[in-house]
Amino acid sequence: MYVLMAHNGENINTYRPIEGLGYLFLDFNAYFASVEQHDRPELRGRPVIVTPLSSEHTGAIAVSYEAKALGIKRGTKVRDARVICPGIAVLPARHDRYVEIHKILMTEIERHLPIAKVYSIDEAAFHLSKSERSSAAATLIARQIKRGIAENVGPALRASIGLAPSRLLAKLAAERVKPDGLTVLKLSDLPGKLRDIPLTDIPGIGTGVAARLAQSDITDFTSLWNLEPKHARAIWGSVAGERFWYGLHGYDIVEAPTTKSTIGHSRVLSRDYERPDKARLVARALLLKAASRLRHYGMHTGSLSLSLRLRPEGKWERSKHFSQTQDSFQILQELDVLWDEYLSHRGREAEKIRIGNVAICLHRLYRPEDIAIRQQDLFADEDRRAVDDRRGRLWRTIDLINADPKAKFRQLGATGKGVPARKHVTLASQASVDLNYLGAKIAFSRVPEESEFLY
Numbered sequence: 509m510y511v512l513m514a515h516n517g518e519n520i521n522t523y524r525p526i527e528g529l530g531y532l533f534l535d536f537n538a539y540f541a542s543v544e545q546h547d548r549p550e551l552r553g554r555p556v557i558v559t560p561l562s563s564e565h566t567g568a569i570a571v572s573y574e575a576k577a578l579g580i581k582r583g584t585k586v587r588d589a590r591v592i593c594p595g596i597a598v599l600p601a602r603h604d605r606y607v608e609i610h611k612i613l614m615t616e617i618e619r620h621l622p623i624a625k626v627y628s629i630d631e632a633a634f635h636l637s638k639s640e641r642s643s644a645a646a647t648l649i650a651r652q653i654k655r656g657i658a659e660n661v662g663p664a665l666r667a668s669i670g671l672a673p674s675r676l677l678a679k680l681a682a683e684r685v686k687p688d689g690l691t692v693l694k695l696s697d698l699p700g701k702l703r704d705i706p707l708t709d710i711p712g713i714g715t716g717v718a719a720r721l722a723q724s725d726i727t728d729f730t731s732l733w734n735l736e737p738k739h740a741r742a743i744w745g746s747v748a749g750e751r752f753w754y755g756l757h758g759y760d761i762v763e764a765p766t767t768k769s770t771i772g773h774s775r776v777l778s779r780d781y782e783r784p785d786k787a788r789l790v791a792r793a794l795l796l797k798a799a800s801r802l803r804h805y806g807m808h809t810g811s812l813s814l815s816l817r818l819r820p821e822g823k824w825e826r827s828k829h830f831s832q833t834q835d836s837f838q839i840l841q842e843l844d845v846l847w848d849e850y851l852s853h854r855g856r857e858a859e860k861i862r863i864g865n866v867a868i869c870l871h872r873l874y875r876p877e878d879i880a881i882r883q884q885d886l887f888a889d890e891d892r893r894a895v896d897d898r899r900g901r902l903w904r905t906i907d908l909i910n911a912d913p914k915a916k917f918r919q920l921g922a923t924g925k926g927v928p929a930r931k932h933v934t935l936a937s938q939a940s941v942d943l944n945y946l947g948a949k950i951a952f953s954r955v956p957e958e959s960e961f962l963y
């Protein structure tokens with residue numbers, strides 16, 4: 509439960525939108541491809557795509573503007589991209605590098621403005637101060653930021669910038685011109701200036717909300733703009749609708765305190781991993797990674813879901829509840845149960861069906877303080893609780909060993925020379941899974957921490 513509040517603590521009902529511009533929103537263009545062009549100047553000005561893994565069967569997750577000009581999009585298969593442009597550079601993603609550059613970029617931009625919020629690896633909002641609220645002043649800062657990035661980080665890293673009273677409007681402004689845009693959106697420009705924007709292009713309007721809006725005859729921006737806040741709340745079915753309304757109308761709203769409610773990882777499978785026995789190893793590796801993050805946040809989980817996208821089409825999804833735990837062994841057992849359900853559901857066909865994508869997600873996350881309240885329910889069996897505590901400690905120790913970037917664990921190779929061993933501790937059954945950048949395939953929704961790229 510939370511209350512809508514203006515950024516300065518005033519009651520939202522008596523609060524007014526800020527005068528002029530409040531935020532600078534910055535969205536890097538074709539970010540992963542730009543980092544590759546930054547690191548390899550010979551690729552600048554050339555079509556480049558970045559793929560989640562080294563495979564001709566996978567699709568592009570980032571496309572340079574030179575490749576976009578040829579009609580190549582996110583999701584275009586590598587082999588199709590090569591048909592369109594035989595000379596195209598196809599590069600497997602290097603998420604650790606993208607995070608590194610992200611940090612350098614944020615440090616550079618913070619020389620000009622304080623960060624309000626980092627939304628993802630290539631998107632962030634920054635506060636404008638009172639003296640920077642005019643179009644002239646804000647535009648000047650935006651230009652200085654662009655110049656600062658080009659001169660101090662690199663000219664290949666271009667961004668589209670939006671300037672507006674609220675973060676939501678600033679993001680919408682940034683979307684207007686790509687690449688390298690700079691767009692000012694004032695309240696007096698609305699609703700006219702966004703009149704043509706499809707509602708589902710607006711963050712906060714998914715297909716579900718869009719369908720409910722349509723039921724109320726709201727199918728374009730102008731009618732969305734004319735909605736009353738209470739009506740928005742009713743359509744969204746939660747206070748999120750009201751919050752959306754305030755953001756859209758330029759109010760500077762405090763973010764709702766979010767508690768992490770799920771931890772998930774997914775992976776597109778290469779041909780080598782699309783059969784059930786191999787895909788299962790990937791699912792287990794993803795789960796070990798998620799369980800490690802769970803412990804990193806000091807949480808326990810009580811539910812797991814597994815979803816499989818099949819090739820050429822089809823989907824299978826199940827979830828399972830269990831007693832709260834942070835023990836990877838137990839969560840892996842729950843995964844085994846789900847996996848067996850999948851196999852028996854498919855019967856004899858199971859071995860033949862190819863799996864294109866594996867996703868696992870931990871739900872019903874609890875912090876220990878919540879668990880303490882419910883302890884009697886959760887751990888009716890004292891022995892089980894003792895085992896869970898002990899295993900939780902064991903896994904936290906393993907997490908520490910795996911996460912220590914300074915640890916110089918080495919194995920002796922046949923030559924007697926030390927070779928770096930990045931995956932320090934894992935299960936023997938998982939040793940054959942070589943998943944670079946596991947769990948960090950799509951870095952758009954959150955900024956992965958460096959420690960997540962170590963194995």
Ligand SMILES: [Mg+2]
Nearest residue numbers: 535536537630
């Ligand atoms: Mg971007």
